[in-house]
Amino acid sequence: MRLLFFIFLQIYITKGQETWETLYTSFQSDDQNDANGWILSNNYNEKIFTTCKSSLLFGGYNAFGTNTIVSKQFNMPPHYKINITFEFWKIDCWDTEFAYIITEDTFWSRSYTCTQGEQQCGGAVGWDEYIQSITFEMNHYQESLIFIVTTNLDGTPNDESWGMRGFSLSILRCPQGCIYCQDNNINNCFY
Numbered sequence: 001m002r003l004l005f006f007i008f009l010q011i012y013i014t015k016g017q018e019t020w021e022t023l024y025t026s027f028q029s030d031d032q033n034d035a036n037g038w039i040l041s042n043n044y045n046e047k048i049f050t051t052c053k054s055s056l057l058f059g060g061y062n063a064f065g066t067n068t069i070v071s072k073q074f075n076m077p078p079h080y081k082i083n084i085t086f087e088f089w090k091i092d093c094w095d096t097e098f099a100y101i102i103t104e105d106t107f108w109s110r111s112y113t114c115t116q117g118e119q120q121c122g123g124a125v126g127w128d129e130y131i132q133s134i135t136f137e138m139n140h141y142q143e144s145l146i147f148i149v150t151t152n153l154d155g156t157p158n159d160e161s162w163g164m165r166g167f168s169l170s171i172l173r174c175p176q177g178c179i180y181c182q183d184n185n186i187n188n189c190f191y
């Protein structure tokens, strides 16, 4: 029994501690400077932010819709895992169209309908808003990371639109001094 305990202890020490570190956040408060560094194409009515109920959204009603693409590139310190969390807001009358989120090799999609969620903003009851919490956690080692959000909507932005809020990017860093790693074992480190 005692031997087993020491074996487990040894494994634990060798593995080291994994502590998530938040590298970047945006759209968590009402600071409109948070759009800096994001690349935005085909937004509507020159709108970048809108208010939905009491939340300020990046995009939203009459702002992000058909053909809107948002993306951001991140320069990354040496790391081996990433975690991205944010809220995708489906706004108004989607006709089972899809939201697409692309992060490196990961492709996420989900379709939404007109009445999904609850009335919060934009068109009235029956054209409802659905808040989807999304988390991606994946192995990632490269020095840069690209994150893209778009949809296949085809209507006007006062009929079907979207926004996002609460973006956060966290990493597990390589051991100190390491410039490339695929885990946190110092013996596997490249200097």
Ligand SMILES: [Ca+2]
Pocket: 091, 092, 119, 120, 121, 122, 123, 124, 125, 127, 128, 129
């Ligand atoms: Ca609505």
Ligand SMILES: [Ca+2]
Pocket: 094, 095, 097, 153, 154, 155, 160
């Ligand atoms: Ca449509």
